[in-house]
Every structure is written in structure tokens, then in C-alpha cells.
Amino acid sequence: MTVDTSKRQDQVSDLPPPGGLAIQGQLPRWAVPGGLAASAVVVGLVLAAIGFSVGLFVVGTVVLFAVGLYVASRQVEGSRKATDRLVTVVVSSAFGLAVIPLLSVIYTVVSLGMVRFDGEFFNSSMRGVVGEGGGAYHAIVGTLLITALAALMSIPVGLLTAVYLVEYGKGRLAKAITFFVDVMTGIPSIVAGLFAVALFTYLVGPGARLGFAGSVALSVLMIPVVVRATEEMLKIVPNELREASFALGVPKWRTILKVVIPTSIAGIASGITLAIARVIGETAPLLVAVGLTTALSFNPFDGRMATLPVFAYLSYATPGVPREPYLERAWTAALVLIIIVMLLNLLARLIARVFAPKSR
Amino acid sequence: MGKAIDAKNLNIYYGSFLAVEGVNMSIRPKTVTALIGPSGCGKSTYLRSINRMHEVIPGARVEGRLELDGQDLYGPGVDPVGVRRQIGMVFQRPNPFPTMSIYDNVIAGMRLNSRKMRKDATDQLVEKSLRGANLWNEVKDRLDKPGSGLSGGQQQRLCIARAIAVQPDVLLMDEPCSALDPISTLAIEDLINELKMDYTIVIVTHNMQQAARVSDYTGFFNIEGTGKPGKLVEMDETKTIFSQPTEKATEDYVSGRFG
Ligand SMILES: Nc1ncnc2c1ncn2[C@@H]1O[C@H](COP(=O)(O)OP(=O)(O)O)[C@@H](O)[C@H]1O
Ligand SMILES: [Mg+2]
Numbered sequence: 001m002t003v004d005t006s007k008r009q010d011q012v013s014d015l016p017p018p019g020g021l022a023i024q025g026q027l028p029r030w031a032v033p034g035g036l037a038a039s040a041v042v043v044g045l046v047l048a049a050i051g052f053s054v055g056l057f058v059v060g061t062v063v064l065f066a067v068g069l070y071v072a073s074r075q076v077e078g079s080r081k082a083t084d085r086l087v088t089v090v091v092s093s094a095f096g097l098a099v100i101p102l103l104s105v106i107y108t109v110v111s112l113g114m115v116r117f118d119g120e121f122f123n124s125s126m127r128g129v130v131g132e133g134g135g136a137y138h139a140i141v142g143t144l145l146i147t148a149l150a151a152l153m154s155i156p157v158g159l160l161t162a163v164y165l166v167e168y169g170k171g172r173l174a175k176a177i178t179f180f181v182d183v184m185t186g187i188p189s190i191v192a193g194l195f196a197v198a199l200f201t202y203l204v205g206p207g208a209r210l211g212f213a214g215s216v217a218l219s220v221l222m223i224p225v226v227v228r229a230t231e232e233m234l235k236i237v238p239n240e241l242r243e244a245s246f247a248l249g250v251p252k253w254r255t256i257l258k259v260v261i262p263t264s265i266a267g268i269a270s271g272i273t274l275a276i277a278r279v280i281g282e283t284a285p286l287l288v289a290v291g292l293t294t295a296l297s298f299n300p301f302d303g304r305m306a307t308l309p310v311f312a313y314l315s316y317a318t319p320g321v322p323r324e325p326y327l328e329r330a331w332t333a334a335l336v337l338i339i340i341v342m343l344l345n346l347l348a349r350l351i352a353r354v355f356a357p358k359s360r
Numbered sequence: 361m362g363k364a365i366d367a368k369n370l371n372i373y374y375g376s377f378l379a380v381e382g383v384n385m386s387i388r389p390k391t392v393t394a395l396i397g398p399s400g401c402g403k404s405t406y407l408r409s410i411n412r413m414h415e416v417i418p419g420a421r422v423e424g425r426l427e428l429d430g431q432d433l434y435g436p437g438v439d440p441v442g443v444r445r446q447i448g449m450v451f452q453r454p455n456p457f458p459t460m461s462i463y464d465n466v467i468a469g470m471r472l473n474s475r476k477m478r479k480d481a482t483d484q485l486v487e488k489s490l491r492g493a494n495l496w497n498e499v500k501d502r503l504d505k506p507g508s509g510l511s512g513g514q515q516q517r518l519c520i521a522r523a524i525a526v527q528p529d530v531l532l533m534d535e536p537c538s539a540l541d542p543i544s545t546l547a548i549e550d551l552i553n554e555l556k557m558d559y560t561i562v563i564v565t566h567n568m569q570q571a572a573r574v575s576d577y578t579g580f581f582n583i584e585g586t587g588k589p590g591k592l593v594e595m596d597e598t599k600t601i602f603s604q605p606t607e608k609a610t611e612d613y614v615s616g617r618f619g
Contacts, residue, residue: 170418240455244519246416248469248526249445258472262459357458357508 025076031069039065062093106338113335116328121336125306126294132325136333138296142305143340146211146290147280149300150218155272157219158226165227166234167256184224192220193285200289209291211300214307217285222275229271233264266355273348277341283309308337362390362560363446363529365410368425371589372402372409375419379405381589383424385579392552392561394571394598397581397613402590403564406581407532410562411447412440428529445469447530448523453539454515456507456522463503465518466490469526485525493521494551513544520551524559531555533563537570549574568614572602580610 043060047053066089074082116135125138161181165174196217200208237260245255261268291304292314312333319326365387372380380402387393395403408414409422412433426433433443456465466486470477477485486503490496495517499510507518516536523531533552537545552561552574565571571578579595594607605611 238455240451240453241457243413243416243451244455244457244522245468245472246441247411247413247444247449247451248472248522249441249443250469250472251441254472254474259457259459263457357506 024078024081027073027076031072035069035072036061036065039068062089065089066093109331109335109338112328112331114332116332117335121329121332125296127296129294130320131322134325134329136306136308136311136329136336138293139306139308139311139333140336141296141298142211142290142300143280143308143337145298145300146214146286146305146307147218147276149212149215150222150279151272151276153215153219154222154226154275158223158272158275159230159268161223161227162230162234163256163261166231167252167260181224181227184220185228187220189217189221189282190284190288192217193288195220196285196289209289209304210302211290211297211305214286214290214305215300217289218279218282221282221285222279225275225278226272229275230268233267233271234260236267237263263357266352266357269351269355270348273344273351277344277348280341280344281309281337283313286310287313308333308340312337361527361529361558363429364389364427365530365560365562366425366427366430367406367410368427370406370409370422370424370426372405372414373419373421373423374405374417378589380409380581381591383592385592385595387560387562387577389429389560390556390558391576392556392563392574393577393579393595394575395562395564395579395581396566396568396571397590397593398583399566400586400590401581401583403581404534405590406592407534407562407564408449410530410532411449412443413449415440445526446528447532448526448528450516450519450523450531450533450536452535454512454519456510456515456518458506458508460507461504462499462507462510462518465507466521466525468522489521489525490518492524492555493517494547494554495521511544513540513547516540516544516548517551520548520555524555528559530560530562533561535564535566538566545570568602572598578602580605580607580613582609582613 040057040061043057043064044052047057047060066086069089070082070086073085120133121135121137122140123137124133124135126134126136127138161177165177168174169177196213197208199216200210200213204210241259241263242255245259246252250258286307287310290307290310292310293304293306297303297305312330315326315330315333319330365385367383367385370380370383371378372383383406395407397403405414410426410433414420414422422434424434428443428446432438457468460468460471463486464471466489467477467482470482470485487496487500490499495514498514499518507515510518516539520531520536537548540548549570552563555561556576563571563574575598577595578598578601580593580601581590582593583590593609594601594605596605601610602614605614611617
């Protein structure tokens with residue numbers, strides 16, 4: 001037996017190594033930074049001759065670098081490595097391309113928004129303010145109230161719908177609900193706003209503008225997002241846990257309430273928070289359903305309310321004279337909105353971490 | 361504790377597919393019965409029909425009678441939830457609740473049903489169940505830690521502790537050792553030997569040595585071909601099945617001759 005085995009091993013080592021064991025060349029480490037610098041210099045010189053532009057310079061450098069690296073790598077390292085390097089360059093460039101607008105937006109909003117990022121902005125409304133001064137206290141209150149009301153309506157409806165679809169739904173009804181949720185996901189936000197206007201015209205009378213109408217419009221947009229997020233989270237709860245609970249003589253509704261939802265609560269909570277972040281910046285539906293006012297109002301069931309997106313939009317679109325204070329306030333409102341959304345995202349992460357099932 | 365199970369002409373379906381046909385089986389109280397047979401012959405299906413876990417799958421249903429100490433488990437008005445409180449189950453893969461501590465996992469049967477218990481009573485129950493599952497010494501200092509932090513074998517014993525904490529009459533085990541290493545397997549087999557003092561145990565296993573080691577009775581299931589229903593070929597005392605079975609098919613299977 002042993003003799004047999006060693007003999008076979010000998011035979012194996014006699015064979016030529018299959019394919020790739022031959023030592024291949026490798027580009028030196030400085031090839032990437034060096035190549036990039038060289039391409040930049042070459043493209044810079046060429047552009048200096050025919051007229052310089054930043055966009056052309058960056059694109060030219062990347063293209064020249066990619067081609068040069070591919071050719072060099074193909075000569076030295078072989079075609080598989082060369083393809084790898086080429087794709088790496090393409091992927092990195094795509095990433096860079098995607099990040100540019102993000103950084104640019106943040107830079108613009110922060111630099112322009114900081115001008116009026118002061119105490120007065122957070123303390124005062126626009127009541128009786130013409131030109132300088134004033135603030136968006138009333139708009140911040142309005143945004144928070146209207147969004148909170150929308151969340152209060154959407155979360156139970158969305159959560160229960162998702163529970164139905166995942167845990168109980170089968171047959172036609174479930175298919176129909178899934179279909180309508182899909183359709184609702186695609187509703188343009190202005191349509192949701194017009195729906196709210198129509199509804200409250202019917203209920204209250206023509207020309208009705210109130211914060212609650214805005215909440216209803218936002219709910220229409222938020223419910224499908226909550227359903228989808230919750231559905232995904234409930235689906236990834238392993239069936240084994242449900243069966244473990246059933247096998248202990250726990251009824252289905254208790255199993256859902258005490259095993260399925262707690263297991264997925266981290267994902268559900270962060271999904272809901274992101275859904276809130278998604279609707280808090282909606283402008284069009286609030287513009288038509290809630291309108292705008294200059295005064296502070298804490299009552300979403302009576303009259304117009306200010307909200308940050310509408311405040312920013314109208315300050316920018318129809319500024320008074322002089323224009324500058326209006327534009328500055330618009331940018332600061334945008335900055336505050338971004339900060340709120342960012343805080344919500346952070347909150348979602350925190351929630352996910354706090355609720356996540358732990359081990360050890 | 362420890363009740364008899366009688367299956368009488370049991371047919372088990374998935375929708376219109378007849379998975380197991382005509383099972384007649386008497387299981388005596390406080391014995392260990394092993395179910396053996398090739399993959400897909402319906403051992404799990406049969407086992408899950410005993411505590412009515414089978415019908416959790418959409419379209420799944422059962423015909424015939426299944427009695428627990430003479431009471432028909434599928435009779436009209438019998439609540440499957442009540443059946444499962446009397447007949448516990450341990451699954452192939454350990455499945456402790458990831459959101460719960462070791463302590464809470466053990467008393468999950470009470471907690472999830474919101475049954476109120478005094479603190480000292482729960483403490484006692486946790487200790488008794490964990491001792492019963494031979495896990496107490498390993499976890500007594502970290503009862504508040506998550507159950508998912510234990511090793512696979514410990515997790516499986518935690519699941520057994522969880523199952524016996526609700527004090528069932530019968531314990532069903534579906535290949536409880538197939539995801540475990542040999543040492544954990546031995547620990548579970550020892551445990552089965554102790555548990556049969558109090559419980560009627562039915563265990564599905566792929567491992568014939570295991571069946572021989574732990575069981576008093578063995579039932580051999582077989583299937584004639586794909587798409588055909590599985591059937592109970594014969595059931596007898598374990599030593600009879602492994603030394604002089606009546607059926608040729610059983611002898612071929614236990615001696616390792618297939619097909
Ligand atoms: N959830 C299910 N839906 C439909 N058929 C199933 C399901 N589970 C098992 N079956 C079928 O039932 C038969 C028996 O399976 P199973 O009881 O798992 O066998 P075993 O446990 O003996 O390996 C197989 O033909 C299998 O394909
Ligand atoms: Mg099985």
C-alpha cells in the first residue's frame with residue numbers, strides 16, 4: 001500500500017505543473033503612482049499647448065494611465081493580471097465619479113448655509129420679517145410635526161401589512177397587496193400631494209391647507225417603503241426559529257410578536273428610520289397640501305404650516321428685495337435639513353447596533 | 361410523564377403528494393425508539409406529524425389516527441398548540457433564540473407564552489432543566505450571556521433543556537447529532553439514556569451505530585423509488601432489527617447493502 005502511494009506521488013511530480021505555477025514577472029510597486037504621475041505630466045504638457053481645462057486633464061490622465069498600465073502589465077505580468085489592473089482602474093474611476101457630486105453638494109450647502117447658521121435662525125420665525133434677520137424656527141417645528149404624524153400613521157400600517165404578507169398572506173389577496181405596494185412605491189410625490197389636497201377638499205372644503213394634509217401625503221409615500229423594508233427583514237428571520245417556537249407550544253401570533261419581530265427589530269427600526277429620512281425632504285406634496293406661512297404654528301390640524309423644504313424652495317424661487325437674505329436663509333434651511341437626515345441615519349445605525357442579536 | 365404513541369394507518373401528504381403511507385406503529389412509554397432508513401423515505405415527515413409540526417407547511421395534511429395514550433391528536437377540536445406543549449421537539453440544527461440569553465432560552469416556553477412564574481421558581485426550573493441536559497456546569501457562570509455564543513454541541517443541549525423545561529410527555533429528535541462532533545454526540549447520547557427515565561423519546565438518526573447504542577426499539581422506513589411514498593417496513597426491538605430482521609430490505613439496509 002505505502003509503496004504504491006509513493007510511486008503514484010512520484011508520477012505526479014514528474015508531470016509538468018498544470019498551467020500557472022511558472023514564475024511570472026511583476027510590475028514594481030511604484031508602477032501605479034509613477035504611471036499616474038507620468039500620465040498627468042504628459043497630459044498636462046499636451047493640454048498646456050492646446051489650452052488647459054480641468055475636466056479634460058483628469059479624463060485624459062486616467063485614460064492614458066489605464067492604457068499604459070494595461071500594456072505594461074500585459075508585457076510583464078500576462079493577460080489575466082493586466083485585465084485585473086484595467087478593471088481596478090475602471091472601478092476606482094467610477095467610484096471617484098460617484099463621489100464628486102456628493103462632495104460638491106456637501107461643500108456647496110455647508111459653505112453657503114453657514115452664513116445664517118446662527119441663533120436667530122433657530123429662534124425666530126419669519127413673522128413680520130422683511131429682508132435681513134428672521135429664521136426658520138417655524139419651519140423646523142412644522143417639518144418635525146408633520147413628519148412625526150406621517151410616521152405615526154405609516155409605521156403601524158406598514159408594519160402590519162408586512163407581517164400579513166410574510167407570515168399569513170397567501171393566494172390572491174397577498175398577491176394583490178404586493179402589487180399595489182409596488183405601484184405605490186412608484187407614485188410621484190406630487191401625485192401624493194394632489195391626492196391629499198383632493199381628500200381634504202372633499203372632507204374640509206375647497207382651499208383647505210393644513211399640516212395634517214401634508215402628513216397624509218407623506219404617509220402615502222412612506223407606507224410602501226416601510227412595508228418593503230419590514231418585509232425584507234421578516235423574510236430573513238430563519239424559519240427554524242419559528243419552528244423552534246411552535247414546537248414549544250407557542251401560538252403563531254405570540255411567535256411573531258416575541259420571536260420573529262424581536263429577531264428582526266434592528267433591521268426594521270433602521271428601515272423605518274431611513275423611510276422617515278426619505279420623506280422628510282419632500283417638497284412638492286407639502287407645497288400643494290400644506291402651503292407656507294411666516295408664523296409659528298404647533299397645530300397641524302388648523303391652517304397652513306411652514307416646513308423646511310417648502311421654506312427653502314420658496315425663499316429661493318421667489319425671494320423678496322433685497323434678495324441676499326432670502327437666498328442665505330434658503331441655503332441654511334437646506335443645511336438644517338441635511339443635518340436632520342444625517343442624524344436620522346446615525347440614529348438608524350445606533351438602533352441597529354443596540355437591537356442586534358448579540359453573541360458572546 | 362412519558363406517554364404511549366400509537367399511529368394507525370397514518371398517511372401523510374404534502375399537498376397532493378403522498379409522502380408517507382400506512383404507518384402503523386406503537387411506541388411504548390419511557391422507551392427510546394429510533395427511526396432509520398434512507399434519505400427521503402419520510403422519517404422527518406413522520407416525526408413532525410407526531411407533534412403536528414407537519415401542518416405548519418402550507419398544504420401539508422395527515423389522514424388516519426395518531427393517539428397519545430389513547431387520545432386522538434388529530435381529533436376534531438384538538439388544538440395543535442396544546443399538542444406541541446405535550447410533545448417537544450429537538451431539531452437537526454441547534455436553533456437557540458438569538459435575541460435571548462441562555463437563561464431566557466431555557467424558559468422560552470414559559471416566557472413566550474407569558475406564563476407568570478416567581479423568580480425563585482424560574483431559577484429552579486432553569487437549573488433543573490440545564491442539569492437535565494448535562495449543561496449546567498458548563499454555563500452556570502454565564503446564564504445571562506446569549507445562547508448563540510455556545511458551541512454547536514452546547515447549543516443542541518441548550519435546545520434539549522429548552523424542550524424539557526416545558527415538561528412534555530414525549531421528546532422528538534430529528535437527527536440531533538448530525539451537525540455535531542463525536543464528543544458532543546456522545547454527550548447527547550448519554551443524555552438520551554438518562555432522559556428515557558422520564559420521557560418517551562423518538563429519535564431519527566442516519567447513524568446505525570447510534571441507533572444501536574441508544575434505542576430500545578427501531579423502526580425501519582423505506583421507499584421503493586422517487587415519487588413513491590415512504591413506508592414503515594418493520595419495527596421491533598433494536599437488537600432483533602440489527603441481528604435477525606424479518607424483512608430482507610431491513611437486513612440489506614442494516615448490513616450496508618443498498619439497492
Ligand atoms: N416541505 C416539503 N414540501 C414538499 N415535499 C416535502 C417537504 N419536505 C419533505 N418533502 C418530501 O417528502 C419526502 C420525505 O422527506 P423527509 O421526511 O424529509 O425524508 P427523510 O427525513 O427520511 O430524509 C421526500 O420525498 C421529500 O421530497
Ligand atoms: Mg430528515
